[in-house]
Amino acid sequence: MEICMRDRGYQRIAISYCEGDSAAAATKAAKQPADRNRQMRITSQSCYVLAPDGSPFLYTP
Secondary structure, three states, X not given: OHHHHHXXXXXXXXXXXXXXXXXXXXXXXXXXXXXXXXOXXXXXXXXXXXXXXOOEEEEOO
């Protein structure tokens, strides 16, 4: 699987845990219903929090 993902241009990255204002905004966003049609984007400002169900929630301001 790793080779297939790499061949398609994906790569592993490290994303930090949200802190400060980002943590508050991310926690609020994690409680909203997920829009499954929205394409996920990751930038240098992306971070994550744990959603109410314990799963990681990616947040990009």
